[in-house]
Amino acid sequence: MWQTPVMLPAFPQTEMPGENPYFPATGRLFPVITGLGCLSPLGCDVPSTRVALKEGRDGISPVQLFSVDTFQSRTAGQVPSEFETLFEKTQAAGAGCSRAGKFVFLAMREALASRPGFVPEIVVAGTTSGGMDFGESFFRGLNSGMTQRAARRRVRGYVPQQPVLDAMEGFGFDAPVRIVSNACASGTNALCLAAGLVRSGRAKRVMALGFDALAELVFAGFDCLRASTTEKCRPFDSGRTGLALGEGAACFLIEALDDAPRESVRASVAGWGFANDNHHLTQPEPSGTGPRLSMERALSDAGWTAGDVDYINAHGTGTLYNDSSEAAAIRSVCPSAPVSSTKGMVGHALGAAGAIEAAFCILAMEEGFLPPNINLRETDSGLDIVANTARPARLDRALSNSFGFGGSNATVLLEKCP
Amino acid sequence: MTPVSILGVGCVTALGRKWETVWERIRDGETPEREAVRGPGCHVPVGVYKTALPDVPSAAGARLRRSGPISYFACAAAADAVQQAGPLPSARTALVFAATDGAVTYTRRFFEEVVERGAGSPLLFPETVYNAPASHVAAMLGLDGIVLTLVNDSGAGMDALSTASELIHSGMADRCLVVAAEELDGVSSEGYRRWKLAMPAAGFQKGAVLTEGAVALVLGPPSPAHVRIDRVHPGGILRRHSTARETIRRILGELAAGETPDLAVLSASGAWPGVVEESLVRECFPESRLLSPRRFAGEAFVVSSLLQCLCAWQELRLKRAGSAIVPVLGWSAQFRGAFLTGPSG
Numbered sequence: 001m002w003q004t005p006v007m008l009p010a011f012p013q014t015e016m017p018g019e020n021p022y023f024p025a026t027g028r029l030f031p032v033i034t035g036l037g038c039l040s041p042l043g044c045d046v047p048s049t050r051v052a053l054k055e056g057r058d059g060i061s062p063v064q065l066f067s068v069d070t071f072q073s074r075t076a077g078q079v080p081s082e083f084e085t086l087f088e089k090t091q092a093a094g095a096g097c098s099r100a101g102k103f104v105f106l107a108m109r110e111a112l113a114s115r116p117g118f119v120p121e122i123v124v125a126g127t128t129s130g131g132m133d134f135g136e137s138f139f140r141g142l143n144s145g146m147t148q149r150a151a152r153r154r155v156r157g158y159v160p161q162q163p164v165l166d167a168m169e170g171f172g173f174d175a176p177v178r179i180v181s182n183a184c185a186s187g188t189n190a191l192c193l194a195a196g197l198v199r200s201g202r203a204k205r206v207m208a209l210g211f212d213a214l215a216e217l218v219f220a221g222f223d224c225l226r227a228s229t230t231e232k233c234r235p236f237d238s239g240r241t242g243l244a245l246g247e248g249a250a251c252f253l254i255e256a257l258d259d260a261p262r263e264s265v266r267a268s269v270a271g272w273g274f275a276n277d278n279h280h281l282t283q284p285e286p287s288g289t290g291p292r293l294s295m296e297r298a299l300s301d302a303g304w305t306a307g308d309v310d311y312i313n314a315h316g317t318g319t320l321y322n323d324s325s326e327a328a329a330i331r332s333v334c335p336s337a338p339v340s341s342t343k344g345m346v347g348h349a350l351g352a353a354g355a356i357e358a359a360f361c362i363l364a365m366e367e368g369f370l371p372p373n374i375n376l377r378e379t380d381s382g383l384d385i386v387a388n389t390a391r392p393a394r395l396d397r398a399l400s401n402s403f404g405f406g407g408s409n410a411t412v413l414l415e416k417c418p
Numbered sequence: 419m420t421p422v423s424i425l426g427v428g429c430v431t432a433l434g435r436k437w438e439t440v441w442e443r444i445r446d447g448e449t450p451e452r453e454a455v456r457g458p459g460c461h462v463p464v465g466v467y468k469t470a471l472p473d474v475p476s477a478a479g480a481r482l483r484r485s486g487p488i489s490y491f492a493c494a495a496a497a498d499a500v501q502q503a504g505p506l507p508s509a510r511t512a513l514v515f516a517a518t519d520g521a522v523t524y525t526r527r528f529f530e531e532v533v534e535r536g537a538g539s540p541l542l543f544p545e546t547v548y549n550a551p552a553s554h555v556a557a558m559l560g561l562d563g564i565v566l567t568l569v570n571d572s573g574a575g576m577d578a579l580s581t582a583s584e585l586i587h588s589g590m591a592d593r594c595l596v597v598a599a600e601e602l603d604g605v606s607s608e609g610y611r612r613w614k615l616a617m618p619a620a621g622f623q624k625g626a627v628l629t630e631g632a633v634a635l636v637l638g639p640p641s642p643a644h645v646r647i648d649r650v651h652p653g654g655i656l657r658r659h660s661t662a663r664e665t666i667r668r669i670l671g672e673l674a675a676g677e678t679p680d681l682a683v684l685s686a687s688g689a690w691p692g693v694v695e696e697s698l699v700r701e702c703f704p705e706s707r708l709l710s711p712r713r714f715a716g717e718a719f720v721v722s723s724l725l726q727c728l729c730a731w732q733e734l735r736l737k738r739a740g741s742a743i744v745p746v747l748g749w750s751a752q753f754r755g756a757f758l759t760g761p762s763g
Contacts, residue, residue, distance in 0.1 A: 070536050122652055128547060130569075139529055139605060142459035148612055155609035159518075160548075161570045161750055165655065176652035177752070178577045181520075181548035181569040189566060193581070200588050202419075217525070220533045221543035276513075276565040278557035281481075281544045293562065405544050406553030408565065 031195035032417065034264035035118055035253030037110030038359040039103050041077035041246055041346045044086055045110055050363045052345075054390050056372040059346050060233060060244045065099075066216045073228035076214055077246030077347025079103065092170035096153060098131035099213035101163035103249035103352075107209065108167050111251040115264045118253045120175045120207035123164055124194040126186030127179065128351035128404075130160030132215035163211065175207070181351065183404025184315075186210060188272075188354030188412050191252060195269035198254050205259075210355025211249035218350070219245055225282065227319055234375040235316035235341030236323050236385050243317040246347025250355035267362045270397070270415040271302025277407040283321050284403060288329030291315075291401060294409035295333045298399065302413045306334045309413075310393065311370050311386075313357045313400040316341020317348050326401065327381035334399065340373035340386040354402035358412055361398040365416040368395060419580055420587040422594070423644035424731050426503025426636035428495040431725070432467035432629045433715050435494065441732050444711045452627060454619035457604030458530070464607040465619035467629035467716040478558035484541050485554060486524045488517070491632035492551040492599035493558050499595065500559060503636035512564040512591035515552035515599070516578040518571055518719030518748075521545055522603040551599055564591060571748025572685060573653055574598070575723030576756055580650045582637045592638070598720035599632035615689045615749055616717075626687035629716025633724035642762040645734045647727070649673055653754035656747075663698060666745075666753050670702045673743055673755045679706050680739035683726040685746045687712035695747045703743065719748075727756060734760035 038045070041059030042052035052059070059077045068074045087093060087102045090109065097105065104125075112118060138146070138154035146154075156162060160179050168174060180189045187210025194208035222228045222245060229242035254269065275297060277290030284290065299306065312334060315326055318341070330339060342360050349356055364371050370391040379385050396416045403409045429435065432450035433443045454463035471487055472494035482489055492515065500506060525546045531538025544550060549567035556565045564585060568577045575598050582594035607628050610616035617625035640646050651673050656662035682699045686692025687710075699708065711729050712722045723746045730742035737760055745755040 135525075136529070136533075138609060139526070142457060142605070142608065144459075151609070151612040152614075155613050156750075158609075159569075159571070159750060161752075165750060165752075168655070169657065174655040174657060176654065176754070177570065178581075178652075179569045179574070181567050182552075182565075183547050183549050193566075193584075196584065196588060200584065202584065217529055217533055217546075221528065221540075221546070224532055224538075224540035225543060226540075274564045274566075276553075276556050276562050278553075278560065278562065281550060281553055290562075404549070405547050406549040406565075406567075407556070408549060408553075 028199045029201055030257040030268055031198040031254050032257045032260050032268045033252045033266045034255055034260045035111040035115030036266055036359060036362060037107035037251040038356060039079050039083060039107055040248035040356050041079060044080055044083045050367060053360055053363060053371050054367060054369055056374050056389055057345060058374060065214055071223040072230050073223050076244055078214060079248055095166060097166055098134050098157050098163060100131050100211050101166050103213060104163045104209060104211050105167040105170055107249040107251040108171065111253050112171060115253045118205055119173050120205050121203045122178065122197065123175050123207045123209065124178045124190045125164050125209035126190030126351050126355060127160050127211050128181055128183055128186055129212055129215055129218055131157045131162055132217060133213065134158040136216055182408045183406050184350050184353055185402040185404040185408040185410040186351035188402035188410040191355055191358055192272035192410065192412055194254050198256050204255060206254045208252040208254055209249065210352040212247055212350045212352040214245060214247040229318060232375045233318040233344050233347065235318040235344050235373055236379045236381045237376050238378050238380040240318045240320065240323060242319050244347040246349040248349045248352050248356050250352065250359040265417045267365060267417060268415045270413040271298050272412045273297025273301055275409045279407060282405050284325040286325055288325040290407055290409040291326050291329035291403060292332050294411040295329060298411035298413050304413065308397050309334050309337045309399045310395045311398045312337045312339045313361050313398060314339050314341045315401040315403045316343055318343060327383055331382050338370050338386050339383045340371050342371050344374040354410065357400050358414060361400050361414050365395045365398060369393060370395060419583045419650050421640040421646045421648045422583045422586055422637040423641045423646050424635055425638045425644060426499040427728055427731065428498025428634040429728060430469060430472050430491045430494045431631040431715055432469045435472055444714050444729065447714055449714050455602060455604045455607050457608040460604060460608040462611065463619040464611045465617050465627050466602050466607060467627055468602065469631045475558060478554060481554050481557050485545055486521050486601060487630065488521050488599045488601040489551040489554045492555050492597050495632035495634040496555045496595060496597050499634035499636050506593050508560045509563045510592040511561055512585045512594045513552055513556050513561050514578045514581050514594060515567045515597050516574040516720040517548055517569055517599060518574060519600055519606050520548045521550055522606040523601055526603050526605045555597055571750040571752055572719045572723045572746050573748040573752045573754040575720040576650050576746055576754040579647055579756060580652060586639060594637045595634060596637060597632060597634040598724045600630050600718045600721050602628060602630045624690065626689045626717035629718045631718055631721050633721050633728060635724065644761055645731045646759050647756055648759050649757040651755045653752050656751040656753055666698045667702060669753055669755060670698065670745065673757045677741055679703055679741045679743040681730060681733055681742040682706045682708050683729045683742060683744050684708060684710045685712060685723065685726060686710045687717040691747045691749065695745055699745060730758045734758055
C-alpha cells in the first residue's frame with residue numbers, strides 16, 4: 001500500500017466521479033508524520049504512554065481537580081500530576097498558562113524535540129473547551145472583587161486559541177493558528193485538515209494538535225446528561241453504563257514524504273472522511289449512518305478497501321447509544337477488522353481524543369500490537385473486540401474514528417511506513 | 419489560495435436583516451440604538467447593539483426551540499444566503515461555521531444554574547458547544563457532508579474563507595456555505611470591558627460597541643460573473659509593538675500582490691488595535707478609499723469580519739470598485755486579511 005513516489009492521481013473519492021471540473025488536477029503529496037508528542041492519563045510523554053498502552057493500564061481515577069460531591073460520577077482520566085513538574089522545568093514556567101496551555105506546551109515540546117529543525121508554517125489545533133478553567137475562574141471572580149489585571153488575564157486565557165499562541169511564544173515561532181472546534185471530532189478534524197494542507201501542496205510543514213483539559217463545567221455537563229458512568233467505563237460491553245471524561249494533548253508534525261528526513265517518518269496520513277448526521281444534537285443516528293459515511297469516505301479517499309484495515313481504534317465512548325451506533329457502522333463497513341476503544345484506559349478527552357487516539361495507533365504500529373479494550377466482560381457488538389489485553393499483531397494500517405455532539409463524524413487512516 | 423466566487427449572501431445584524439438596508443445604513447453612517455447589558459456581579463453596564471431574534475425557516479423551528487440566539491442568527495443568515503445562491507447539492511456542499519465567543523448565553527446559564535446552584539436543565543449543555551449552531555444549520559439544510567466549526571478571534575472569518583477554498587479546490591466540495599455568528603451576554607461583555615476593549619454604556623469612551631448577529635456567504639468555484647475572493651492571508655501574530663507594524667505591512671503587501679486596491683474595508687471598531695491598522699493601510703495604500711463598517715454596525719468579531727467582506731462585495735458587484743482589501747486585526751493580536759476583485763464581465 002505504501003508507495004515511495006509522491007504524486008497520486010487527483011481526487012479519487014468515489015462520491016465525486018471523474019476529475020474535479022473546476023480546477024486542474026494538481027496531484028497530491030503524501031503527508032507523513034515526522035514528529036509526535038503525547039500526554040494522556042497513561043503518561044506525560046510518548047515512551048511512558050507506549051508502555052502503559054501495551055499493558056492496558058487503567059488511567060481512570062477519582063477526580064482531584066475540583067469537588068465532585070454534587071455529581072453522580074466521581075472519576076475521570078487525569079494526566080499524571082508530574083506534568084506540572086515537567087512544565088515548571090521549561091522555559092514557559094511562570095507564564096501563567098491554563099491547564100490546557102501546559103498540555104499544549106509539553107506535547108509541542110516533545111514533538112519538536114523528535115524532529116529537530118521543524119518550523120511549522122501553520123498550526124491546526126482541535127479543542128472543545130480551550131482554557132475553560134480560566135473562564136470558570138473569571139465567572140467566579142466577578143462576585144469576589146477580582147482585580148482588573150486578573151480579569152484581563154483570565155479573559156485572554158479563556159479563548160481556545162490562547163493556549164496555542166502562548167506555547168508558540170515559548171518556542172519562539174509565530175505561525176498562523178487555525179482552531180477547529182467540532183466537539184469530540186475536533187482532534188481528528190485538525191489532524192486531517194493539517195494533512196490536507198500538505199497533501200494539496202499549500203503548506204510544506206504543518207503542526208496538528210488536539211488538546212483539552214478537564215473542567216468543572218464540562219464534567220457537570222456530561223454528568224447531568226447522565227452520559228458519565230458511576231462505575232468503570234466499559235466500551236462495547238453489553239452492560240456498559242457510560243463514559244468517563246479524560247484530558248490530554250497530542251501534537252503531530254506533518255510534512256510531505258519528499259521533504260521529510262527518512263529517519264523521522266513515523267506514519268503517513270493516508271486518507272480521511274468527514275460526515276454529518278442530522279439526527280440529534282447529542283444522540284447518534286441509531287443505524288450508524290454518519291459513522292458509516294465517514295468511514296466509507298475515508299477508505300475511498302485513501303483508495304483502500306475494507307480488507308486493508310488491520311485495526312480500528314473506535315470512538316467507543318462506553319455510552320449505550322454511541323457504541324451500538326458505531327458497532328452497526330463498523331459491521332457494515334469493516335466487519336472483520338479487530339476493534340478496540342482505548343477510552344476505557346484514558347477516558348474521553350473530547351477535542352483531544354481523536355489526536356490522542358491517532359497517536360496511540362502510531363505507537364501500536366511501531367510496537368506491533370493492537371491496544372486493548374479494557375473492562376470488557378461480554379459484548380453484544382458483533383465485532384472482533386481486542387478484549388482486555390493487548391494482542392500482538394502486524395499492524396500496518398489503522399482506522400481511527402471520532403464522533404461528536406452536533407452529528408460530527410470524522411475518520412482518519414494511518415499507515416505504517418516501511 | 420485558489421479564488422472562489424461569492425454566489426449568495428445573507429445577514430442578520432442590529433442594523434437589520436435585509437442586506438440593502440444594512441448597507442445603506444452603514445454607508446450613511448447610521449448606528450443602531452445603544453442598549454446596556456450587565457452581567458452578574460458587574461457594576462458598570464456595557465453598551466451594546468442588540469439584534470432582534472429573526473424568523474427562521476420552519477425546517478429549523480423544531481431543532482431551535484431550545485437554542486440560544488446564536489443558532490437563530492446563523493440559521494436565518496444561512497437561509498437567506500442559500501435562497502440567493504440557489505439550491506445546494508447536499509452531500510457536495512460543505513458548511514464552515516466560524517465563531518469567536520460562541521454560545522455565551524447558554525454557557526453562562528449552565529454555569530450559573532447547574533454548576534453553581536446544582537439545579538437547571540441538562541439540555542442547556544449541548545447548546546454550549548461551539549459547533550451547536552453549525553449542527554442546526556446543517557440539519558435545516560439537510561447537509562450531510564463536511565461540516566466544520568472554526569474558532570478564533572475575528573480572524574476565524576478569514577480562516578473559514580481559506581478552508582472553504584481548500585475544500586472546493588481539493589474536490590471535497592462543489593459549494594461551501596460559510597456562516598459566522600455571535601451572540602451577546604453580560605458576562606462576556608464585561609470580560610471585554612475589563613480588557614478595555616468594549617465601551618461602557620454611559621458616555622463615549624475608547625472601545626468598541628459590542629453587537630451580535632450572523633453573516634453567511636455561499637462560495638463556489640471562480641466565475642467571471644461573480645465577485646471573487648482572490649486571496650486570503652493565513653495571517654501573522656503581533657507579539658511586540660516593535661515588530662507589529664512591520665508584520666502588518668508585510669501581510670498587506672502579500673495580500674495586495676502588487677495591486678493597489680480601490681477600496682479598503684477596515685476592521686477598526688473604536689478599540690485600540692484598529693488605530694494601528696488604519697494608519698498602516700493609509701500608509702500602504704494612500705489612494706484607496708477607506709470604509710470602517712464596524713464603527714457603525716458594532717463589533718461582533720467573526721461576524722464583523724465577514725460583514726467587511728459583504729461591504730467589499732457590494733461595492734465590487736456594483737462596479738464602484740475593481741478590487742478591495744479586507745484587513746482583519748483580531749483581539750488576540752492576530753492579523754489576517756482578504757483580497758477581492760469584481761466581476762470581469
